Structure formats: C-alpha cells, structure tokens
Amino acid sequence: xxxxxxxxxxxxxxxxxxxxxxxxxxxxxxxxxxxxxxxxxxxxxxxxxxxxxxxxxxxxxxxxxxxxxxxxxxxxxxxxxxxxxxxxxxxxxxxxxxxxxxxxxxxxxxxxxxxxxxxxxxxxxxxxxxxxxxx
Numbered sequence: 001x002x003x004x005x006x007x008x009x010x011x012x013x014x015x016x017x018x019x020x021x022x023x024x025x026x027x028x029x030x031x032x033x034x035x036x037x038x039x040x041x042x043x044x045x046x047x048x049x050x051x052x053x054x055x056x057x058x059x060x061x062x063x064x065x066x067x068x069x070x071x072x073x074x075x076x077x078x079x080x081x082x083x084x085x086x087x088x089x090x091x092x093x094x095x096x097x098x099x100x101x102x103x104x105x106x107x108x109x110x111x112x113x114x115x116x117x118x119x120x121x122x123x124x125x126x127x128x129x130x131x132x133x134x135x
Contacts, residue, residue, distance in 0.1 A: 012054060067095035092135065
C-alpha cells in the first residue's frame with residue numbers, strides 16, 4: 001500500500017534510515033532531518049508499506065511549479081517488484097495536482113537508475129544525471 005505521510009513515527013524513521021543506509025551508507029543526516037522536513041511540510045513523503053513494514057519511500061519538494069524528487073529508496077530485498085514505480089507515480093500525481101509543471105531528479109550515475117527513470121517517463125538532460133519529466 002502506498003500512502004502519504006505527514007507524521008513520521010520513530011519506527012518509520014528507523015525503517016527509512018535502515019533502507020537508505022544499506023544502499024548509500026552514512027545516512028545519519030537523513031535520520032536527523034526526516035522528521036522535521038516532513039512534519040514542517042518542506043518535504044512531501046510517501047511510503048510503500050506491507051504488513052506494517054516500510055518497503056520503500058519517496059520524498060520531494062514542490063515550489064513555484066517545479067517539483068523535485070529528493071529521495072527514492074526501496075529495500076533491496078523488494079527491488080523489481082514495482083514499488084519504486086508506484087512511489088514515483090503517487091508523488092507525480094500529488095505534485096501534478098498541486099501545480100507542478102515539471103518534475104526533476106538528480107539520479108545516481110548508474111545504468112539501473114537511469115533506466116528506471118527513463119522507463120518512468122523522465123528524459124536525461126544533456127550529459128548530466130539530472131532527469132526531467134514534463135507534467
């Protein structure tokens with residue numbers, strides 16, 4: 001189930017930190033920031049949950065018609081099951097309904113990441129790893 005989060009519980013913060021830390025390491029700053037960033041409304045957050053466990057999450061910002069994905073992580077044990085796509089879709093629908101005209105993401109320079117975003121309708125800008133999707 002994908003749902004928007006407005007209050008970040010301690011358990012949810014632990015799940016998200018664990019997912020992110022396993023993939024990029026040293027996610028301590030994220031752990032400290034996530035609760036305030038979501039609860040003050042700076043980040044919009046959606047989570048993918050199954051039986052009470054967070055399987056993945058997305059956070060982003062939407063300002064003056066330009067939306068950005070700041071974080072998208074799915075537990076590695078659940079990759080290639082459509083969770084990332086469902087999270088991007090939920091976030092995209094939210095920002096589209098809230099006036100965004102473009103959605104960007106600064107992705108990792110890996111073929112897997114670039115292919116994922118390309119399959120989700122994003123286009124690579126120039127030679128960077130900045131990808132964009134017109135809404």
